[in-house]
Amino acid sequence: MKIIEVIELKKQFPLNTPILEIEMARVCAVNGISFHIDEGETLGLVGESGSGKTTTGKLILKLIEPSSGKILFEGRDISNIHDREFRRMRRDIQVIFQNPYASLDPKMTIGDILTQPLSIHKIISPLEYKKECVRLLNMVGLSAKDAKKFSHEFSGGQRQRIGIARAIATKPKFIVCDEPVSALDVSIQSQILNLMMELKREFKLSYLFIAHGLNVIKHVSDRVAVMYLGKIVEIGPVDHVFSSPKHPYTKALMSASPIPDPDVKRERIRLKDEIPSPLNIPSGCSFHTRCQYCMDVCKYKEPQLSTENGHSVACHLFEVTLEHSQI
Numbered sequence: 001m002k003i004i005e006v007i008e009l010k011k012q013f014p015l016n017t018p019i020l021e022i023e024m025a026r027v028c029a030v031n032g033i034s035f036h037i038d039e040g041e042t043l044g045l046v047g048e049s050g051s052g053k054t055t056t057g058k059l060i061l062k063l064i065e066p067s068s069g070k071i072l073f074e075g076r077d078i079s080n081i082h083d084r085e086f087r088r089m090r091r092d093i094q095v096i097f098q099n100p101y102a103s104l105d106p107k108m109t110i111g112d113i114l115t116q117p118l119s120i121h122k123i124i125s126p127l128e129y130k131k132e133c134v135r136l137l138n139m140v141g142l143s144a145k146d147a148k149k150f151s152h153e154f155s156g157g158q159r160q161r162i163g164i165a166r167a168i169a170t171k172p173k174f175i176v177c178d179e180p181v182s183a184l185d186v187s188i189q190s191q192i193l194n195l196m197m198e199l200k201r202e203f204k205l206s207y208l209f210i211a212h213g214l215n216v217i218k219h220v221s222d223r224v225a226v227m228y229l230g231k232i233v234e235i236g237p238v239d240h241v242f243s244s245p246k247h248p249y250t251k252a253l254m255s256a257s258p259i260p261d262p263d264v265k266r267e268r269i270r271l272k273d274e275i276p277s278p279l280n281i282p283s284g285c286s287f288h289t290r291c292q293y294c295m296d297v298c299k300y301k302e303p304q305l306s307t308e309n310g311h312s313v314a315c316h317l318f319e320v321t322l323e324h325s326q327i
């Protein structure tokens with residue numbers, strides 16, 4: 001069953017003059033993407049900074065409104081529903097933020113932070129708040145005495161554990177994980193990732209896991225989607241994409257990922273130029289200005305996702321290869 005389905009989702013931000021507030025241009029942050037996440041599945045979303053990953057997460061959470069397209073949650077279109085109506089669904093769709101230092105209110109005790117969602121959504125009786133708070137803390141590896149402390153008394157890893165406890169307090173079905181380990185030490189990252197995977201199995205959670213690190217994505221994801229300039233250029237089972245990447249951009253990302261074995265050598269693919277501005281996205285394939293395999297058709301015709309064995313790629317070169325394999 002599909003818990004989340006995104007159909008031709010777009011988000012454009014107006015760029016206005018500073019004084020008269022006249023619209024000069026539009027920044028296309030998300031440019032017509034489509035994907036789904038099944039119940040109990042983790043979809044990893046990876047790409048360079050500015051590719052539209054976090055904006056995609058915010059659109060699904062309805063922290064910002066889409067310019068066009070649809071977002072379906074358990075088959076129901078939530079793209080344009082009223083805020084008051086969506087507030088009742090908020091308990092089923094939660095988020096783990098990137099920065100554990102900024103995402104917790106420094107004026108509230110940890111007990112109050114964990115109690116707040118229980119109170120807002122009226123999940124349990126107020127008489128059970130204390131017991132539930134202790135249960136949530138124990139679930140993420142903290143103790144009951146931590147409920148009386150404030151966020152500044154904890155390390156980054158402990159704060160992220162608290163953020164995870166807050167996210168699961170409402171017993172959600174789906175969680176957007178917005179680079180939840182990028183601000184943590186490498187030694188702590190694996191602990192947090194393992195905790196999230198344990199909670200996923202225990203509560204049958206579905207994740208949209210946004211990250212820069214390919215090794216992190218490979219560790220936690222069932223499928224992976226690669227974004228470039230607001231578009232998904234490759235999506236498929238994580239084993240297929242990592243063992244046999246098809247899109248030139250995905251291959252370049254893989255080549256830049258470090259391998260924890262000094263005896264294994266990998267040829268580094270260095271891309272030409274910098275990533276273009278979303279104010280002026282190149283025509284045709286948006287990656288053609290940096291691609292070493294660029295053909296004439298890439299400059300004027302936008303490639304569509306072509307699928308083989310559940311592995312989809314938006315590349316004219318892949319289309320040619322696919323056609324030859326079917327002859």
